[in-house]
Amino acid sequence: xxxxxxxxxxxxxxxxxxxxxxxxxxxxxxxxxxxxxxxxxxxxxxxxxxxxxxxxxxxxxxxxxxxxxxxxxxxxxxxxxxxxxxxxxxxxxxxxxxxxxxxxxxxxxxxxxxxxxxxxxxxxxxxxxxxxxxxxxxxxxxxxxxxxxxxxxxxxxxxxxxxxxxxxxxxxxxxxxxxxxxxxxxxxxxxxxxxxxxxxxxxxxxx
Amino acid sequence: xxxxxxxxxxxxxxxxxxxxxxxxxxxxxxxxxxxxxxxxxxxxxxxxxxxxxxxxxxxxxxxxxxxxxxxxxxxxxxxxxxxxxxxxxxxxxxxxxxxxxxxxxxxxxxxxxxxxxxxxxxxxxxxxxxxxxxxxxxxxxxxxxxxxxxxxxxxxxxxxxxxxxxxxxxxxxxxxxxxxxxxxxxxxxxxxxxxxxxxxxxxxxxxxxxxxxxxxxxxxxxxxxxxxxxxxxxxxxx
Numbered sequence: 001x002x003x004x005x006x007x008x009x010x011x012x013x014x015x016x017x018x019x020x021x022x023x024x025x026x027x028x029x030x031x032x033x034x035x036x037x038x039x040x041x042x043x044x045x046x047x048x049x050x051x052x053x054x055x056x057x058x059x060x061x062x063x064x065x066x067x068x069x070x071x072x073x074x075x076x077x078x079x080x081x082x083x084x085x086x087x088x089x090x091x092x093x094x095x096x097x098x099x100x101x102x103x104x105x106x107x108x109x110x111x112x113x114x115x116x117x118x119x120x121x122x123x124x125x126x127x128x129x130x131x132x133x134x135x136x137x138x139x140x141x142x143x144x145x146x147x148x149x150x151x152x153x154x155x156x157x158x159x160x161x162x163x164x165x166x167x168x169x170x171x172x173x174x175x176x177x178x179x180x181x182x183x184x185x186x187x188x189x190x191x192x193x194x195x196x197x198x199x200x201x202x203x204x205x206x207x
Numbered sequence: 208x209x210x211x212x213x214x215x216x217x218x219x220x221x222x223x224x225x226x227x228x229x230x231x232x233x234x235x236x237x238x239x240x241x242x243x244x245x246x247x248x249x250x251x252x253x254x255x256x257x258x259x260x261x262x263x264x265x266x267x268x269x270x271x272x273x274x275x276x277x278x279x280x281x282x283x284x285x286x287x288x289x290x291x292x293x294x295x296x297x298x299x300x301x302x303x304x305x306x307x308x309x310x311x312x313x314x315x316x317x318x319x320x321x322x323x324x325x326x327x328x329x330x331x332x333x334x335x336x337x338x339x340x341x342x343x344x345x346x347x348x349x350x351x352x353x354x355x356x357x358x359x360x361x362x363x364x365x366x367x368x369x370x371x372x373x374x375x376x377x378x379x380x381x382x383x384x385x386x387x388x389x390x391x392x393x394x395x396x397x398x399x400x401x402x403x404x405x406x407x408x409x410x411x412x413x414x415x416x417x418x419x420x421x422x423x424x425x426x427x428x429x430x431x432x433x434x435x436x437x438x439x440x441x442x443x444x445x
Contacts, residue, residue, distance in 0.1 A: 016276050023272050031264035036257065045268055052272040056279065121259040129256045147222060148258045154224045173218035179253040180246070 008068050012059040019059070023052055026069070029150060030076045036145045037080045037138070039130035047083055051076040066159055073150070074160045077142045084138035132182030136175055143168055144175040208236045213243050221250055 004025070010018035030051055034044035054075055066074075121129065133141055142161060146152045154172075158165045208216075216233040219225040225233065237244050 016273070019276060020269070020273055023269055027264045027268050027272075031268060032261050035261055041262070041265075045265060045271075048264060048268050049271045049275065053275045053279075056272075056276050121256065125256065125259075129259070132253075133257075144257060148254045149261075154222065169219055169224060170215055172222070173215040176218050176221075176250045176253055177214060179257065180249045183253055183256060184249070 004068060008059070011056070019056055022055075022068075026072055027052075029069075030072070032149055033073070033076055033142075033145055034080050036133065036149060037084065037141045039133060043083065047079050048076070051079045054079065070156055070159050073146065073152070074162070077146070077160055081138040081142060084141070128183060132179050135178055135182050139163075140171050140175040140178070143171045144179065147172050208232050210236075210240065210243055213237075213240070214246075217243060217247050217250060221247070221254065 007018045007021050011022060027048065031044055031048045034047040035041065038044055055072055139161065143157055146157045146160060154165050154168045157168045213233060213236050216225055216229050220230060220233055
């Protein structure tokens with residue numbers, strides 16, 4: 001952590017080489033966030049570059065009050081959320097799926113959340129996930145992604161997204177429920193539904 | 208607890224973010240609710256789908272970022288020499304640095320900036336720094352003898368060595384004008400001046416570097432580094 005802080009200090013002072021090392025350290029995470037949130041490799045590339053460029057420009061005002069990763073994720077989340085809001089909600093999921101261009105090689109991110117054994121999704125499954133993701137509001141996508149892919153705690157996500165922890169908890173729950181429903185609908189799987197009570201309650205809550 | 212309430216706790220349970228009481232409540236509910244148990248499994252599957260491995264970023268990402276960084280306007284440094292006669296006797300040298308992580312200053316200079324509090328210590332070995340209203344009178348500025356920037360310290364250590372850093376986080380202050388010992392005088396606005404106990408430039412830099420990211424003049428000569436200094440000026444580049 002001390003080594004990273006040193007890099008951040010040097011980068012804040014205008015040291016592009018130090019900043020480059022930070023880019024290398026975080027590009028996978030930032031790209032994953034953008035890719036999950038947008039479903040588009042091209043958009044994810046643009047948004048990731050935008051996020052890092054903003055980081056370079058904004059480093060002078062980084063106050064060292066939050067961890068650097070929190071600060072960077074906040075910046076990246078905002079870039080992605082702003083992008084999604086500008087887009088029409090009817091945007092179609094690109095047919096070129098996420099892992100098609102690079103073949104089906106298996107790549108994993110550091111710090112995945114514990115859960116069922118990880119496996120690479122088929123192209124069709126990736127489309128389904130992105131379809132399901134596109135049902136979620138941008139902030140919900142961010143919260144779910146930061147939790148499930150980046151393994152951030154509720155407290156960290158609250159800091160990153162600038163919302164209360166209680167809001168983080170309820171958004172992730174709602175996001176999971178929507179994701180579950182969308183995946184099961186698309187995948188034609190037998191659907192364990194929440195009970196009627198929960199469904200009624202679910203429609204009452206604002207998203 | 209009904210299934211609606213259980214939904215959030217189910218999710219929280221997956222993340223290990225329930226309180227012990229909440230977890231207990233949840234388990235009690237799950238014991239009697241097969242549909243919520245099934246929902247828990249469905250959530251796990253949804254998580255697995257979202258968290259499935261994604262491709263690495265393309266090389267173009269890093270290249271693109273670094274190219275853009277290279278195109279950004281450079282943070283320029285400019286050094287001014289200034290001789291000021293009316294400063295307190297102990298002050299022989301002033302160093303100005305841009306503190307790139309200085310907490311945002313409020314508009315009113317009368318308030319004690321957080322940075323000053325940070326730097327203010329009871330430790331006798333390090334300088335206590337407190338903010339002071341400090342303005343450079345035009346008369347004093349006019350009295351500055353002209354010399355070229357190449358003549359570093361023509362008559363011993365100058366009274367003021369100012370480093371201007373492009374730093375949007377630098378605070379606003381009261382310094383109105385600083386003359387440059389080169390043909391054209393330069394006005395500097397928005398600088399904050401801290402008055403410290405006398406210490407050497409080197410000491411102040413060392414103390415500040417522990418707390419903040421400083422941009423330090425690379426070619427600070429030894430003579431300047433050990434010169435006594437009691438005023439710290441922080442100014443953004445214009």
